[in-house]
Amino acid sequence: MKNTLNIVVVGHVDHGKSTLIGRLLYDTNSLPEGAIERVKNISKEKGKSFEYAYLLDAFEEEQKQGITIDTTQLKFSTKKRNYIIIDAPGHKEFLKNMISGAASAEAALLLVDANEGIQEQSKRHGYILSLLGITKICVIVNKMDLIDYSEEKFNQIQQDFNEFLGNLNIYPLKYIPVSAFNGENITRESDKMTWYRGEPILKAIDLIENDKKLIDKPLRFPVQDVYKFDERRIIVGKIESGSIKAGDEILISPTDKTTRVKTLEHWAERDKTDIARVDMSVGITVEDEFFNKRGEFISHKENSPLKGNFFNANLFWMGKNDLVKDKKYKIKLATQQTECEVFSINRVIDASTLKSAGDTNTVKRNDVAEITIKTKLPVCFDEFKNFKNTGRFVIIDDLNVCGGGIITGIDDSLKNRELTSKSINISPRKRLVSRIDREERYRQKGKVIWLTGLPGCGKNEIAVKLEKKLFDLGKNVYYLDSANIRFGLSSDLTFTEDDAHEQTRRIAEAANLFADSSMVTVVTSVSRFRSDREYAQQIIGKNSYVEIFVDASREICKKRNKKGLYEDSDNILNYEYSEEPVITLYIEDADFNADKKAESIIKLIEGQLELQ
Amino acid sequence: MDYLDQLEAQSIYIFREAYRHFGKLGMLWSIGKDSTVLMWLAQKAFFGHCPFPMIHVDTNYKIPKMIEYRDKTAKEYGLNLIVHKNQEALDEGMCPGKGRLECCKALKTEALTQVTKKYEFEGLILGIRRDEEGSRSKERVFSERNADSEWDYTDQPPELWNQFKTDFKKGNHIRVHPILHWTEIDVWQYIKRENIPLIDLYFSKSGKRYRSLGCAPCTTPIESNATTIDEIVEELKNTKQAERAGRAQDRENAHAMQQLRKAGYM
Numbered sequence: 099m100k101n102t103l104n105i106v107v108v109g110h111v112d113h114g115k116s117t118l119i120g121r122l123l124y125d126t127n128s129l130p131e132g133a134i135e136r137v138k139n140i141s142k143e144k145g146k147s148f149e150y151a152y153l154l155d156a157f158e159e160e161q162k163q164g165i166t167i168d169t170t171q172l173k174f175s176t177k178k179r180n181y182i183i184i185d186a187p188g189h190k191e192f193l194k195n196m197i198s199g200a201a202s203a204e205a206a207l208l209l210v211d212a213n214e215g216i217q218e219q220s221k222r223h224g225y226i227l228s229l230l231g232i233t234k235i236c237v238i239v240n241k242m243d244l245i246d247y248s249e250e251k252f253n254q255i256q257q258d259f260n261e262f263l264g265n266l267n268i269y270p271l272k273y274i275p276v277s278a279f280n281g282e283n284i285t286r287e288s289d290k291m292t293w294y295r296g297e298p299i300l301k302a303i304d305l306i307e308n309d310k311k312l313i314d315k316p317l318r319f320p321v322q323d324v325y326k327f328d329e330r331r332i333i334v335g336k337i338e339s340g341s342i343k344a345g346d347e348i349l350i351s352p353t354d355k356t357t358r359v360k361t362l363e364h365w366a367e368r369d370k371t372d373i374a375r376v377d378m379s380v381g382i383t384v385e386d387e388f389f390n391k392r393g394e395f396i397s398h399k400e401n402s403p404l405k406g407n408f409f410n411a412n413l414f415w416m417g418k419n420d421l422v423k424d425k426k427y428k429i430k431l432a433t434q435q436t437e438c439e440v441f442s443i444n445r446v447i448d449a450s451t452l453k454s455a456g457d458t459n460t461v462k463r464n465d466v467a468e469i470t471i472k473t474k475l476p477v478c479f480d481e482f483k484n485f486k487n488t489g490r491f492v493i494i495d496d497l498n499v500c501g502g503g504i505i506t507g508i509d510d511s512l513k514n515r516e517l518t519s520k521s522i523n524i525s526p527r528k529r530l531v532s533r534i535d536r537e538e539r540y541r542q543k544g545k546v547i548w549l550t551g552l553p554g555c556g557k558n559e560i561a562v563k564l565e566k567k568l569f570d571l572g573k574n575v576y577y578l579d580s581a582n583i584r585f586g587l588s589s590d591l592t593f594t595e596d597d598a599h600e601q602t603r604r605i606a607e608a609a610n611l612f613a614d615s616s617m618v619t620v621v622t623s624v625s626r627f628r629s630d631r632e633y634a635q636q637i638i639g640k641n642s643y644v645e646i647f648v649d650a651s652r653e654i655c656k657k658r659n660k661k662g663l664y665e666d667s668d669n670i671l672n673y674e675y676s677e678e679p680v681i682t683l684y685i686e687d688a689d690f691n692a693d694k695k696a697e698s699i700i701k702l703i704e705g706q707l708e709l710q
Numbered sequence: 711m712d713y714l715d716q717l718e719a720q721s722i723y724i725f726r727e728a729y730r731h732f733g734k735l736g737m738l739w740s741i742g743k744d745s746t747v748l749m750w751l752a753q754k755a756f757f758g759h760c761p762f763p764m765i766h767v768d769t770n771y772k773i774p775k776m777i778e779y780r781d782k783t784a785k786e787y788g789l790n791l792i793v794h795k796n797q798e799a800l801d802e803g804m805c806p807g808k809g810r811l812e813c814c815k816a817l818k819t820e821a822l823t824q825v826t827k828k829y830e831f832e833g834l835i836l837g838i839r840r841d842e843e844g845s846r847s848k849e850r851v852f853s854e855r856n857a858d859s860e861w862d863y864t865d866q867p868p869e870l871w872n873q874f875k876t877d878f879k880k881g882n883h884i885r886v887h888p889i890l891h892w893t894e895i896d897v898w899q900y901i902k903r904e905n906i907p908l909i910d911l912y913f914s915k916s917g918k919r920y921r922s923l924g925c926a927p928c929t930t931p932i933e934s935n936a937t938t939i940d941e942i943v944e945e946l947k948n949t950k951q952a953e954r955a956g957r958a959q960d961r962e963n964a965h966a967m968q969q970l971r972k973a974g975y976m
Binding site (some may be wrong): 100101102131132133136139140154157158159168169170171172173180182189194195197198201202311322323325327328330332334336363364365366368369375377378379381392416428430487490492494497498499500502672706708 | 711713715716718719720722723725727729730753754755756758759761762787840841843844845847848850863864866867868869870871872873875877878879891904949950951952953954955963965968
């Protein structure tokens with residue numbers, strides 16, 4: 099069976115989206131007789147020549163006003179594959195319908211009228227595509243007939259639009275000059291634009307590749323419901339990423355229960371299986387029958403989702419009422435649903451100019467904003483860039499979906515955890531200066547460079563040099579020496595395993611505060627337990643945490659370590675290596691050159707430090 | 711996973727969302743191919759325990775074989791079946807002769823509104839598809855109707871990322887469309903793959919078969935020699951005829967279906 103690509107057509111009102119789709123369907127012979135007959139009659143009634151747009155604009159109101167109100171989907175095929183082509187309205191008033199259509203697309207045709215050029219919705223739609231994570235985009239420059247098929251004007255539009263889209267990290271696959279109305283460059287090469295060397299639309303879309311399936315990614319299985327129709331207790335849901343099989347050890351978040359998959363259930367004999375993969379709607383039974391409920395996330399133990407009640411997001415707002423702080427909303431994220439509020443509005447962006455709006459008290463209809471959300475109950479989630487389906491959410495206001503957002507990260511100051519404190523009546527306070535403000539003022543991102551390695555590996559010598567070099571490069575930098583912390587903050591701790599865990603936690607918390615103040619923070623910490631380093635990364639946040647493993651052999655460590663500050667008595671330490679690759683700095687020689695090592699670190703992470 | 715697997719998985723997800731969110735849920739069964747596929751999908755979604763009733767809106771004018779098949783199947787499967795007629799309208803002599811659209815409105819739309827109110831349904835599952843006709847092509851998966859079953863298609867709420875409309879005013883209800891994204895050919899290929907029992911009116915007898923089932927006076931069979939599903943699929947791949955070409959009410963005027971559906975038609 100051929101595979102299918104969902105492709106949405108977007109762009110400014112009247113730039114010819116419905117006409118283009120109508121033409122594509124007509125020229126590929128994909129329309130039933132009735133449809134064409136009907137449109138012929140309606141066009142005639144209205145005294146017009148054949149209006150391709152009416153093939154999609156089915157509503158009487160749409161035909162009367164000559165605009166698309168709501169989105170629609172039609173299927174057509176080429177030899178290579180099937181297409182679901184999604185028509186999206188271009189009118190600003192119907193942005194919500196454009197988003198409803200575009201949200202299910204993998205690729206997009208972004209239409210620009212050659213005569214009118216780039217307009218407000220061309221840009222706004224470009225922005226929305228980038229927020230929806232749609233990166234496979236062809237820009238269609240339509241109505242070339244109105245500018246005499248001019249190559250020069252086409253090139254100008256391409257140059258202008260590239261500049262705008264580049265700011266959104268959108269790099270169109272192609273720019274195609276067409277005349278949808280006249281059928282130029284739609285299904286075959288136009289002889290009116292011989293200067294154009296590329297493919298017509300129909301061939302160009304065949305070259306777009308389908309998204310890779312997320313089978314190899316970690317498992318995400320949000321619980322949709324739990325059934326007890328018979329003796330079986332079946333947990334059902336859709337697998338959003340990865341795969342699950344009978345016998346798997348699974349973790350249920352956010353409650354952190356673990357159990358094993360007993361069976362994969364089925365009704366029809368042909369559905370019997372022991373493994374279920376991404377996109378499948380499944381039902382499983384588990385060995386330990388805890389109380390399970392909708393909203394929980396099932397994952398494998400080693401790769402669990404993030405959880406907490408704060409996160410940062412990019413959001414588009416479609417509500418009739420403005421989005422405001424200090425109001426209770428409902429949030430739906432995968433199968434979870436809870437109350438939430440906007441903790442802070444960090445930036446409101448005019449999607450057509452990309453400029454920040456001054457007012458950050460409200461997000462108005464059709465605005466885009468960077469916000470921090472606080473949920474009443476802790477939720478499970480992922481960053482959108484890692485997991486699309488569990489990294490996005492909608493906000494309900496007044497019974498309707500009014501906003502959609504993608505999660506960009508965990509809140510840098512509040513982090514990825516359920517906020518608990520032994521003191522009651524403490525809750526995080528809102529501040530007027532945010533980390534983002536500080537980072538903008540000091541022109542640097544807060545980071546923690548976490549040097550880990552056995553005592554004697556040389557991390558401290560390297561850190562000293564690293565601090566100096568970064569300082570000389572103009573960075574605001576601070577070296578947090580874990581050995582020094584032992585004399586103050588951690589003077590109550592010994593070198594037992596328990597205390598080693600606690601020491602790592604304290605260093606991470608302290609480093610996190612430095613990073614929050616926008617400081618580039620160099621940390622040295624033995625942190626030989628993998629779980630400790632993972633915990634540190636969780637506290638500091640993936641985006642701010644850079645781990646560097648200083649790898650020296652036991653012999654070198656012994657030779658170099660004269661202080662004897664070991665974490666256990668028999669001087670034999672085992673370092674638990676990380677499974678995921680981390681930056682490793684090899685120390686081949688007890689008398690290595692710390693300057694050189696520090697330089698190589700800077701080179702390795704120069705991108706993350708934004709050094710020019 | 712092939713394409714049919716993906717369609718099926720998405721439909722099952724929709725079924726389970728509907729069951730989760732609506733206390734009183736019912737599913738329309740018209741005996742036709744689409745709603746028969748719905749029944750099958752419901753069996754899969756709920757592991758053979760369909761937890762809500764089927765509803766058949768009986769106009770009294772259905773092709774007689776359909777009623778026969780309905781009663782036989784309901785018995786075989788032990789379906790919890792609600793059959794409803796707009797008896798008042800029938801008593802007053804409503805029939806296609808009084809105007810096709812008026813008849814559809816009374817015997818289908820109004821009958822459906824009556825049964826919805828009677829059982830206080832919050833959710834109704836229907837087997838409509840986008841590729842059937844224009845107004846359906848613009849539908850949402852979860853589509854709200856007011857207390858009088860009316861559809862405000864000019865201001866539909868956003869629907870994205872599998873987050874459907876589940877919050878609504880009391881007295882309103884949601885039409886749930888689990889196979890909205892399927893096409894006619896998808897339906898047939900799925901019936902074949904799953905070996906789903908189906909009423910034989912769809913298969914050619916003496917050169918004619920029904921492509922779409924409805925009321926006897928307003929539904930005409932098409933010329934066809936397709937006696938097997940494979941032949942039907944082959945026929946559909948090559949036809950230029952619309953699926954509902956044999957349904958007279960659709961062609962009463964240019965926006966007949968839109969008008970019917972605005973008032974609450976399926």
